[in-house]
Amino acid sequence: MRALRDHQQGQESEGLALGARWPSLGYVFTTPIGTSLDPRNCTRIVQDQCATAGLPAIRLHELRHGCVSVLLALGVPPPRTVMDIVGHSTLEMTMTVYGHVSLDDKRAALDQLGGLLDEEPRNDVCCHRLLSGPVASDRPSAYSLFTNARPKGLEPLTL
Template sequence: EWVKPSRRPRTYQSYEQMIRCHVLPSPLAGKLLTQLTPQQLQAFFNEKRRAEDKPGLSPRSVEYLHAIVRKALNHALSLGLVGRNVALLVELPRAVYDEVTPLTPAQAQAFLDVASGHRLYAVYAVAVAMGLRQGEALGLRWEDVDLEAGELVVRKQLQRIEGKLRLVEVKTARSRRQVSLPSVAVAALREHRTRQKVERVRAGDLWEDTGLVFTTEIGTALDKGNLTRGFKCLLKQAGLPDVRFHDLRHTCASLLRAQGLDHRLIMETLGHSQIGITMSLYSHIYPAARREAADKIDEILH
């Protein structure tokens, strides 16, 4: 319970689930903290690793579980309950990040062309054009959007916490940001606002005034799962690869980089806390851009 006041509800829920599903059913649950050894912890994490011949956690999940255990033991150390943090002596498998797959410029345009007739076209346009996270897009409120000035402020995100959809503050100060809207996003949002007004009249007393930009046809918050299913259908209609919704964020970053925008400006647009994240994960180079780089070398050397 000591961690609950200092963590966001979603984070606390994640911590609790990892402990309940992985630590409590293990032999570690019966150990006194003072009796816990590095060897026991190492054996625990080794057992949790996924291997070819057995199911288990991915390296990233093992890393996350280790971080939770390490923090708990650090707290115990600060209270004088243990003499050292044995989690610091454990070796973990190196986390391997999934390869991200942005859409090419042609694919992005093809996707938006197919999505243009969908009632939620604007959410896809915003995701591609501005790189908003799915929760940020679904957490947008009309009070955060100024279509006349062509600006919006990312303040909230929509999350499912303990089975309920809730609006919460974005995670970091960098995530809270003001973003200029490209004309494609302004046009999409204007059309969407008009459609939503019609839906509001049609719904009558059933309408729930949440103030959200992207809602169901009765004004309630959109579930991420439902949005993702619609997204997958549109990808299939467009004949595009089966990418994730989050890959629209990668697509935005790659489109910006292909136009020569500075990494720091891309970082601010996407709301990253560190420029290293932007450079390592989101600066995909399209083949045409790589070819252009090679041609530039040829111009210099010939």
Template sequence: MKVACLSAPDLCVRALEDRRRTEARLRLAAGGAWAGTGLVLTTRLGDALDPRNFHRAFKTRAAKAGVPVMPVHATRHTCASLLVALDVHPRVAMAILRHSKIAVTMDIYSQVSSATTREALKRLGEAFG
């Protein structure tokens, strides 16, 4: 089954497709014991993940990938910072981060200096000598 989502990057779509294939194998192996919660990330029996187990797996994968281990929620702030660095429009970032109000996104954006902001401040400084 192919996952189609217009707003997700190809990398995310491929990861979800891989997850669906893995889930199909797990469901087959579990037989009648499969819980079928409908969640994206589950145990081998289809039950919800225990947060401690999820965090342990998250740390293992981060170490394997050679990236710093951080709290899971901090990855949202990292995503926001990367979007700012890429000069993504705040409304687009709002949609990606699933914020319900632009003020939340702008609070994050106001804490990070993008290349455009740095250039504007540099030009302002040059104007005043």
């Protein structure tokens, strides 16, 4: 908020310097003469700042993707909040086009699946109750559930 207040004060100073020539358009970010910013100039500014910082140049729009990904990775509840922040009209747009799954999230998901497929069910696995029988020998392993289960209608074809 401090940065926005400082920006507003700077903008007011620019407006006072121009007097009646300052257009009252209500924009938060403007050129030094109060007109709206050209998106191409915004991209150039971001790319110049990236070069100054020694970072690869990015398109300004990529920051939007990054914002959504970071907000979703932070677990901002519910995802609809992220949708509203970035101004999407549908949650599907936010989640499928902009919501990028991180490599760490993929690894964590596969680690959970790997834990489920361990021969011996563990108490911290969510399916432990499903895999536990009255006697340990009656308890199937998660692996056998995947490899031996054949839903009705998916039997192998015989010729």
